Amino acid sequence: MSSCQSPGTPLPSPSCHSRDNSRFLRDYAATQINAFLWISLIAVTLLLLRKLFKLFALWAKGSRISGLPCPSFYGHSKLISETNLTGLLSESHNKYGSVVKLWLGPTQLLVSIKDPVLIKEMLLKAEDKLPLTGRAFQLAFGPSSLFSSSFDKVQKRRELLAAELNGYLLQRANVISTKVVDHVMEKLHAIMGKGTLDCKIVSQHMAFSIMGATLFGDAFLAWSKASVYEELLMMIAKDACFWASYGVTPFWKQGFWRYQRLCMKLKSLTQDGIEQCRQNYKLFSHMDKNSNSEISNPETKNAPEAPFSSGILMPDNLSSQECNGHVNAREEPCGNIMRVMFHGCLTTAGLIGNILARLATHPEIQDKIYSEIIMSRKGAQKQKQQNVDKMLVLLATVYESARLMPAGPLLQRCSLKHDLNLKTGLTIPAGAILVVPVQLVQMDDSCWGNDARQFNPYRFLSKAVKGPELAHISSLAGTVEDLVDPDQDSCILDDPNHNAAFLPFGSGTRACVGQKFVILGVAALFASLLEHYEIRLQPGSEDDPKPTLNDSVLQLLPSPKIVFMKRNSRE
Ligand code: HEM
Numbered sequence: 001m002s003s004c005q006s007p008g009t010p011l012p013s014p015s016c017h018s019r020d021n022s023r024f025l026r027d028y029a030a031t032q033i034n035a036f037l038w039i040s041l042i043a044v045t046l047l048l049l050r051k052l053f054k055l056f057a058l059w060a061k062g063s064r065i066s067g068l069p070c071p072s073f074y075g076h077s078k079l080i081s082e083t084n085l086t087g088l089l090s091e092s093h094n095k096y097g098s099v100v101k102l103w104l105g106p107t108q109l110l111v112s113i114k115d116p117v118l119i120k121e122m123l124l125k126a127e128d129k130l131p132l133t134g135r136a137f138q139l140a141f142g143p144s145s146l147f148s149s150s151f152d153k154v155q156k157r158r159e160l161l162a163a164e165l166n167g168y169l170l171q172r173a174n175v176i177s178t179k180v181v182d183h184v185m186e187k188l189h190a191i192m193g194k195g196t197l198d199c200k201i202v203s204q205h206m207a208f209s210i211m212g213a214t215l216f217g218d219a220f221l222a223w224s225k226a227s228v229y230e231e232l233l234m235m236i237a238k239d240a241c242f243w244a245s246y247g248v249t250p251f252w253k254q255g256f257w258r259y260q261r262l263c264m265k266l267k268s269l270t271q272d273g274i275e276q277c278r279q280n281y282k283l284f285s286h287m288d289k290n291s292n293s294e295i296s297n298p299e300t301k302n303a304p305e306a307p308f309s310s311g312i313l314m315p316d317n318l319s320s321q322e323c324n325g326h327v328n329a330r331e332e333p334c335g336n337i338m339r340v341m342f343h344g345c346l347t348t349a350g351l352i353g354n355i356l357a358r359l360a361t362h363p364e365i366q367d368k369i370y371s372e373i374i375m376s377r378k379g380a381q382k383q384k385q386q387n388v389d390k391m392l393v394l395l396a397t398v399y400e401s402a403r404l405m406p407a408g409p410l411l412q413r414c415s416l417k418h419d420l421n422l423k424t425g426l427t428i429p430a431g432a433i434l435v436v437p438v439q440l441v442q443m444d445d446s447c448w449g450n451d452a453r454q455f456n457p458y459r460f461l462s463k464a465v466k467g468p469e470l471a472h473i474s475s476l477a478g479t480v481e482d483l484v485d486p487d488q489d490s491c492i493l494d495d496p497n498h499n500a501a502f503l504p505f506g507s508g509t510r511a512c513v514g515q516k517f518v519i520l521g522v523a524a525l526f527a528s529l530l531e532h533y534e535i536r537l538q539p540g541s542e543d544d545p546k547p548t549l550n551d552s553v554l555q556l557l558p559s560p561k562i563v564f565m566k567r568n569s570r571e
Contacts, residue, residue, distance in 0.1 A: 054430070054431060055107060057429060057430075058107070058109055058429045058430075058431050058432070061419070061427055061428075061429035062101055062103075062109045062429055062432070064426075064427070065099060065100065065101040065111060065426070065428070066096040066097060066099075066100060066101070067092055067096055067100040067101035067102055067103075068088070068091070068092050068095070068096075068100075068102060070103045073106055076088070076102050076103060076104060085409070085410075086409050086410075086437055086439055086440065088102070089102070089112045089114075089435075089437045089440065090437070090440055092112070093112070093114045093437070093440065098113065098114045098115035098118060099111065099112070099113050099114075099115070099118065099422075099426060100112050100114075101432075104433075108433065109429070109431070109432045109433070110432070110433045110435060111428050111432045111433070111434055111435070112434075112435045112436070112437055113434065113435075113436055114436075114437060114440060114441055114444070116441065116447060116499075116500030116501040117500055118422055118424065119436050119441065119500065119503070119507070120500050120507060120508065121422055121423060122413070122420065122422065122428075122434060122436075122508075123411070123413070123436070123506065123507045123508030123509070123510070123511070124507075124508040124509060125420055125508075126413035126414070126415050126420060126434055126509075127151035127413075127509045127510065128149055128150055128151055128413065128414050128415075129149050129412060129413055129414070129510055130149065130412040130413065130414050130433060131149040131414075132241070132244055132245070132412070133147055133149075133244075133412075134147055134148045134149040135244040136240045136241055136243070136244035136552075137240075137335075137339050137342075139240075139243055139244055139249065139263075140236055140240055140259075140263045140266075140338070140342075141263065141266075141267070141335045141338040141339055141342075142335045143335070144335035144336050144339060145157040145336065146158070146161070146335075146336050146339050146340070147339055147343070149414070151509060151510065157336070158513055161340070161513050162513035165513060165514055165516070165517040166516050166517065169214065169517060170516065170517060170520060172214065173517060173520045173521040173524050174386065174388070174520075174524045176210055176213045176214060176218075176521065176524075177210065177521060177524035177525040177527070177528050178386075178524070178528045179213065179218060179221060180206060180209040180210050180213060180221070180525060180528075181206075181525060181528040181529050181532075183209055183221045184202070184205050184206050184209055185529075185532075185533075185564070187205060188202060188205070188564065196538045196541075196561045196562070196563060197538075197561065197562050197563065197564070198559050198561060199353050199356050199357055199360075199556065199559045199560045199561070199562055200349075200353055200555060200556075200559035201559075202352075202353075202356060202562070203349045203350070203351075203352035203353035203356060204230070204234070204345070204349045204353075205230070206348075206349070206352050206525060207344070207345050207346075207348035207349035207351075207352055208226075208230045208233070208345050208349070209221060209226075210348060210521055210522075210525065211340070211341055211344040211345050211348065212226060212229075212273075212341070214344075214517075214521075215277075215337060215340065215341060216273045216274070216276060216277040217276075217277050219276050219277065219279075220273065220276070220277075223273065223276055225269055225272060225273075228269065229266070229269050229270075229273070230345075232262060232265055232266045232269065233266065233341065233342060233345060234551065235262055236259070236262055236263060236266060236342070237342065237346055237551040237552050238551055238552075239255075239259050240342075240552055241552050243256055243259055266338060267334060267338065270334045270337055270338055270341075271334055273337075274334060274337070344514060344518075346407075346551060346552055346553045347407040347518075347553060348518055348521075348522065349553075349555075350405065350407055350553045350554060350555055351398070351401060351402055351405075351518070351522055352522060352525070353555060353556055353559070354401040354402075354404065354405045354556055355397060355398065355401045355522070355526060356535060356560075356562060357545065357556050357560045357562075358397070358400075358401055358404075358455050359397070359526075359530075359535050360535045360536055360537040360560060360562050361455075361537060362455060363534075363536075365393065365397060365457060366530065366534065366535065368393045369391065369393050369394045369397065369526070369527075369530055370530055370531075370534075370567075372390070372391040372392070372393055372394055373386065373391065373394075373527055373530060373531050375390075376390055376391060376527075377531075386524060386527040386528065386531070388520060388523040388524050388527050391523065391527060392461055392491060392492075392493045393457060393458075393461070394523050394526060394527060394530075395460075395493055395519070395523050396457035396458065396459075396460040396461050396493060397457040397526075398519055398522055398523050398526075399457070399460045399496045399502070399519070400455060400456065400457040400459065400460060401455075402496075402504035402505075402519075403442050403448075403496075403502060403504060404442070404443070404455060404547075405504075405547045405554055405556065406438040406439060406442060406503065406504040406554060407504065407553050407554060408438070408549070408553060408554060409437065409438060409439045409549065409554060410435045410436065410437055410438060411435065411436040411438055411503065411506050411507075412433065412434070412435050413433075413434040413435075413510070414431075414432075414433055414434065415428055415429075415430055415431070415432055415434060417430055418430050420432075420434070436503065438503050438504070439547070439554075441501050441503060442501060442502070442503060442504070444501060447499065447500075447501035448501065460493060460494050460496055461491050461492070461493060461494065462491060462492050462494055463490060463491050464490060464491065464492050529564075531567075532566065532567055533564040533565060533566060533567060534564070534565045534567055535562055535563075535564060535565075536562065536563045536564075536565055537560060537561070537562060537563075538560075538561035538562060538563055541560050541561035541562070545557055545558055545559065545560055
């Protein structure tokens with residue numbers, strides 16, 4: 001008799017019935033949990049096996065690429081600091097050729113490519129960037145559709161920005177530059193009264209004013225909070241890479257919260273600036289209805305329809321949340337403006353600073369550019385703006401300065417999902433970090449000749465020699481003496497991008513969209529500046545500064561001290 005049956009009763013009691021039920025439920029639950037645990041175990045094992053398989057593939061494929069032997073199981077990462085990575089890669093390329101590997105850890109393979117043709121191929125095929133820059137921007141300015149790691153996320157926004165920069169905004173580059181020079185010189189006179197000028201500070205003011213006037217309109221130059229904005233941006237730039245280098249956001253650090261407060265302040269100032277811009281835009285659009293466009297530029301006719309004929313990169317346009325055909329609800333409304341301000345100001349300041357320093361140490365080039373300016377003025381007495389297209393030595397100087405000091409020492413990509421097969425037959429395994437040591441490539445004798453390390457703008461000029469049938473071109477890279485007379489129409493400016501080793505703005509799918517705009521804008525700035533001032537090095541100032549990574553970009557340090565001498569008022 002079962003224990004559930006009371007004596008003399010053929011049926012089990014109700015309490016016995018419920019005990020059976022609960023035992024059944026308990027058994028059932030135990031079976032389910034066991035099944036779940038087994039399935040989880042199998043899934044985790046499969047995942048681990050997949051990871052292990054990928055790791056073996058990385059090791060096997062990585063071992064076919066030559067490079068420095070690993071000092072230990074943990075790779076080279078302990079030996080590498082930001083400053084000596086380029087040195088280590090240089091040594092490695094000299095020893096092992098144009099594609100080399102470096103194990104940063106047991107699971108992290110870095111592949112560096114130095115051959116310009118392979119670089120072009122890789123930069124076209126590898127569309128995704130390393131997450132570091134994206135993370136730095138995300139931490140500082142929130143989620144957005146520019147500068148992210150994934151190409152799919154940024155593609156549409158890139159195209160829109162490029163169309164605006166290379167279309168109707170290009171015509172403003174001249175106008176902005178003249179105003180910026182007037183504005184900055186006013187500021188600098190006050191500083192000059194107290195002593196000499198620091199190249200870094202001057203270039204920072206100039207870059208900041210150009211970018212501000214481009215994004216927010218001319219009203220930015222008179223904005224009372226512009227100096228605070230500049231200061232804040234520079235404070236954020238100092239720490240941006242540091243905080244982004246944490247794998248997990250360091251919420252537990254007090255410094256991080258201080259940094260976040262700075263970012264919030266910048267955000268609220270940006271919104272303030274946008275408000276100014278809106279009011280200014282209303283004024284402009286009203287004026288535009290009454291008058292035709294100030295300047296006519298043939299390129300604008302082919303450019304996509306300009307939404308704001310005032311010629312400013314209207315923040316509303318950059319921050320519109322509808323992109324890629326859908327509303328991006330997570331996107332920070334003014335995130336893209338802060339990103340473009342941040343990237344544009346830092347990189348443009350680096351370029352301007354480098355040009356200032358080169359011109360100060362090369363008065364003969366300054367004289368050539370000055371005669372180009374005078375020539376262009378002769379042709380167009382009444383014209384307010386300069387025509388920089390004809391100032392070949394000036395443009396060549398901008399190219400050469402960009403070549404000698406890129407924004408950063410490396411271009412970085414990842415080939416996360418698929419192996420990357422190069423035409424040479426070499427396979428770069430999925431998961432590897434791909435880098436281009438720009439500094440090395442841009443100073444490589446085999447790409448630029450024996451004077452690769454020298455400042456020689458003439459390398460971008462060619463002499464058009466008219467033969468009996470065909471005009472042929474001979475490069476002018478050589479000494480300054482046998483060079484072009486800008487008075488004669490005998491030379492042409494080479495497109496720097498025809499040299500695959502010219503990479504200050506990157507190349508391929510993720511190249512900088514601001515290249516054309518920035519080259520013309522900076523050239524126009526120097527045309528306005530050199531027309532009225534001569535740049536001289538302060539006696540005793542360090543005349544051999546080195547490109548050094550500072551505030552997230554390469555800068556010439558120690559920063560040279562310069563003086564602006566008003567022309568026709570020399571002592
Ligand atoms: C001297 C000034 C500048 C330099 C040297 C510079 C350089 C660069 C470099 C090296 C890259 C990465 C390219 C690559 O990885 O292949 C980049 C990306 C970019 N630049 Fe610039 N840049 C400058 C100014 C500007 C300006 C003024 C703008 C816009 C107004 C701009 C917009 C961008 C954008 C949107 C990207 C990101 C492209 C992407 O992630 O897909 N840049 N720039």
